[in-house]
Amino acid sequence: MKEVIGQTQTDRRGLGSTTAKWWSKTEGNEKRDMIIDEIRNKEDSTRVQKAVQQPQQGQWTNWDTAIQRSLTWNDIWHMAPLRISFLIRPVYDLLSSNANLVRWGKKDDPTCPLWQGRQTTEHVLSS
Numbered sequence: 001m002k003e004v005i006g007q008t009q010t011d012r013r014g015l016g017s018t019t020a021k022w023w024s025k026t027e028g029n030e031k032r033d034m035i036i037d038e039i040r041n042k043e044d045s046t047r048v049q050k051a052v053q054q055p056q057q058g059q060w061t062n063w064d065t066a067i068q069r070s071l072t073w074n075d076i077w078h079m080a081p082l083r084i085s086f087l088i089r090p091v092y093d094l095l096s097s098n099a100n101l102v103r104w105g106k107k108d109d110p111t112c113p114l115w116q117g118r119q120t121t122e123h124v125l126s127s
Contacts, residue, residue, distance in 0.1 A: 002020075002023075003022050003023050003024060021034060056092060056093065056094075069087075071087075090121050090125060093120075093121050094121075095121045095124065095125075097119050097120055097121045097123070097124050098110045098111065098112065098118075098119035099118055099119055099120045099121075100121065
């Protein structure tokens with residue numbers, strides 16, 4: 001089907017910046033590799049679509065604007081367990097903010113006592 005449609009623009013690189021493999025011009029193992037790549041891309045797309053629909057488990061789909069932090073296994077190994085927990089839990093919105101406490105059934109009111117808006121993890125961490 002891609003050969004019938006032709007090469008389309010899918011990102012910001014510009015027209016003609018990528019080369020396409022055409023099914024009719026490949027042979028043997030290349031055809032098999034093309035099929036495997038197509039199935040893998042379809043499955044990855046399905047996983048991302050499912051993750052986006054899940055509010056907690058799909059948080060990684062919103063990490064485009066997150067600040068990158070480079071940690072080595074040696075850094076993690078020498079950290080205190082509570083510090084590791086504090087580094088990981090905000091990424092998945094699992095800190096005990098009022099909004100999360102309401103979601104977990106531990107509290108009735110999600111408002112912040114300081115500004116009367118909804119108290120989220122982002123609000124608490126940004127002071």
